[in-house]
Amino acid sequence: MIGGWMLVIGLAVAGGPANSPALEPCHVTDLPARALCGSYAVSSNSADDARVELAFTVVPARPDRRSEDAVLILAGGPGQAARDLAGPTGRLLAKTGKRRDLVFVDQRGTGESMPLDCPDFPTETSVQAQKAWAGRCLDTIDFAAADFRPRDFSTLRFIKDLESVRLALGYEQWNLFAGSYGTRVGQLYMREHAGAIRSAVLDGLAPMGMVVGASMGADAQPVLGALFQRCQAQAGCRTAFPNLESRFRSLIEELERSPVKVTFDHPDTGKAMERELDRDGLVTVLRGLLYQPSMQRLLPLMLHQATEGDFRSLMALTEQFEVRYDEQMSFGLTATVLCSEDIGRFGREAVPMTEHESFVGSAQVDFWMAVCEQWPRYQVPDDFDNPVTGDIPSLLISGELDPVTPPRYGEDVMAGLDNARHLVIPGGGHTVAFAGGRCMRTLLNEFFNDPRPKALDAECKKRQQAAPLLTHRTGYLSGNKSKNHD
Numbered sequence: 448m449i450g451g452w453m454l455v456i457g458l459a460v461a462g463g464p465a466n467s468p469a470l471e472p473c474h475v476t477d478l479p480a481r482a483l484c485g486s487y488a489v490s491s492n493s494a495d496d497a498r499v500e501l502a503f504t505v506v507p508a509r510p511d512r513r514s515e516d517a518v519l520i521l522a523g524g525p526g527q528a529a530r531d532l533a534g535p536t537g538r539l540l541a542k543t544g545k546r547r548d549l550v551f552v553d554q555r556g557t558g559e560s561m562p563l564d565c566p567d568f569p570t571e572t573s574v575q576a577q578k579a580w581a582g583r584c585l586d587t588i589d590f591a592a593a594d595f596r597p598r599d600f601s602t603l604r605f606i607k608d609l610e611s612v613r614l615a616l617g618y619e620q621w622n623l624f625a626g627s628y629g630t631r632v633g634q635l636y637m638r639e640h641a642g643a644i645r646s647a648v649l650d651g652l653a654p655m656g657m658v659v660g661a662s663m664g665a666d667a668q669p670v671l672g673a674l675f676q677r678c679q680a681q682a683g684c685r686t687a688f689p690n691l692e693s694r695f696r697s698l699i700e701e702l703e704r705s706p707v708k709v710t711f712d713h714p715d716t717g718k719a720m721e722r723e724l725d726r727d728g729l730v731t732v733l734r735g736l737l738y739q740p741s742m743q744r745l746l747p748l749m750l751h752q753a754t755e756g757d758f759r760s761l762m763a764l765t766e767q768f769e770v771r772y773d774e775q776m777s778f779g780l781t782a783t784v785l786c787s788e789d790i791g792r793f794g795r796e797a798v799p800m801t802e803h804e805s806f807v808g809s810a811q812v813d814f815w816m817a818v819c820e821q822w823p824r825y826q827v828p829d830d831f832d833n834p835v836t837g838d839i840p841s842l843l844i845s846g847e848l849d850p851v852t853p854p855r856y857g858e859d860v861m862a863g864l865d866n867a868r869h870l871v872i873p874g875g876g877h878t879v880a881f882a883g884g885r886c887m888r889t890l891l892n893e894f895f896n897d898p899r900p901k902a903l904d905a906e907c908k909k910r911q912q913a914a915p916l917l918t919h920r921t922g923y924l925s926g927n928k929s930k931n932h933d
Contacts, residue, residue, distance in 0.1 A: 467617060504551045517550050566580070566583055584779060603828075625646040626651050627650075661797040669853070722762060730835045744916050843864075870890075
């Protein structure tokens with residue numbers, strides 16, 4: 448207790464107001480530095496007596512070198528808890544963290560800030576099953592019984608929360624470090640409170656005009672096409688997996704006609720499981736695997752196995768991803784935001800023809816329509832989708848092979864910013880900051896120390912490239928075959 452009290456005093460001396468939230472020492476997995484945890488009560492929009500306790504973690508800078516501004520981490524999703532990123536971010540920004548506090552605030556509806564969690568994600572892909580699951584999810588959340596409304600969990604409401612936390616902790620300004628959906632939060636923060644932002648790093652950019660959920664297949668199709676081209680260009684892959692693209696097309700047509708039952712070992716417990724896999728299930732997991740270059744390397748091998756009737760590798764990864772999703776994401780917030788600000792607001796009219804022509808087809812659109820058809824919504828301002836403008840020093844980062852927020856989205860955001868630079872990382876996937884090795888670590892720490900984007904030496908990114916595709920079985924990739932569904 449004495450140590451905790453002294454740490455609280457240390458933050459107050461650094462500039463926090465006298466009524467700063469109390470902070471207690473806490474453990475952060477995989478973070479060697481000390482950390483402090485606390486909460487801050489903010490009011491709801493809907494009821495004066497309704498309060499939300501925002502959970503946050505601070506990785507404090509060295510007291511003798513601490514700056515008056517801090518780095519605020521904005522997580523993705525929507526639905527991811529920022530505090531879950533404290534360990535990897537603390538290591539990535541270790542140099543920055545010597546001079547600037549690193550602050551992680553769980554968005555209301557995530558983590559320990561009144562999470563809007565749902566039952567296990569559905570494994571069935573039929574519209575009827577998805578609607579039924581969404582209904583059970585809503586019953587679990589029950590907004591009205593908790594004296595809250597969907598608008599209390601909007602992105603703009605979150606920005607007000609963050610500004611309240613900044614003032615409560617006494618920071619002069621934030622340096623934003625945002626990924627994926629967090630870049631949407633960051634852009635709105637830059638628009639609403641420009642004076643509160645010293646600099647911004649936006650990784651995997653979702654421009655304000657992007658309708659999340661409307662073009663998931665269309666945005667992923669070029670990356671899958673590039674993967675097939677890479678396989679064709681590499682002699683080992685071309686020889687091991689001939690005609691892979693055409694065989695994949697035949698596979699999804701076959702699964703659409705006749706799903707398969709797959710027996711596989713659970714990736715964590717080793718227990719034998721049996722699940723059905725249809726076309727929508729395959730393309731959904733395939734799109735998810737494209738997020739990470741490390742998974743892209745495995746895809747030709749796993750797709751080859753699948754075309755030969757062995758789906759175990761794909762199903763094991765599917766199960767693993769679903770478990771991780773349930774652990775890391777609060778789907779109730781995801782649905783509340785996307786049904787109000789994105790696909791649910793615009794409907795099928797926003798879906799481009801290229802989405803239906805992609806390998807995903809209508810799978811993702813059908814899912815979100817099934818959810819949003821019954822999900823309660825809130826209204827957003829008329830100017831919500833307007834591009835963000837201004838001269839806040841900003842470093843924009845895109846992965847060359849990002850299937851979610853491709854580089855052209857970064858160019859869209861770049862167009863409105865007068866003091867920004869857009870880096871496209873060769874071979875990078877969705878949100879590359881944590882996978883960019885020494886180069887990305889150096890770029891980020893140098894920028895936060897001296898936020899002059901156009902003066903930043905980014906030559907190291909030219910040495911980044913996509914790793915060779917794998918052509919042999921290793922560990923969990925081996926397995927026996929599945930059987931056709933009768």
